[in-house]
Amino acid sequence: MANTAQARKRARQAVKQRAHNASLRSTLRTAIKKIIKAVEAGDKAAATAAYSENVSVIDRIADKNIIHKNKASRHKSRLNAAIKAMA
Template sequence: MANIASARKRARQAVKNRAHNMALRSRFRTSMKSVLKAIRAGDQEGASTAYRNAVPVIDSTVGKGLIHRNKAARHKSRLNARIREMGQA
């Protein structure tokens, strides 16, 4: 355990920040899974709606520094490609 006051405060902040980051990361993963679930079900309309709801969540995760912007772009691109692919099949 830290002895210096500033180190104790830092430890308290780290616990709080970790809980916050875990909640945001969970929200990000849930939004991704909702799109994938609709794609697997073959529901293009539902997948498009889920994708539109997921994009702001993905972008806000980038803004908060949880994931890199290239990772977000990759996820959005792949999800969108799979949704477009459903329309052609």
């Protein structure tokens, strides 16, 4: 347990920040799932639209250091490759 006032405050702030980060991570996962769902449906136009809509979400969360920028790039690359592979 935190012994000083400063440590107690940092513990309080950490709880609040963790909840915020968890919310952003959830938003990221939802964005990725939307694109995957569109790809699995087989509609290339819908998948492309979902991709262009949600790429900014992925980038924004990477900019906030919720995930690493390389991980964001990897997700975008794989999702884009899946869309291009559609017949």
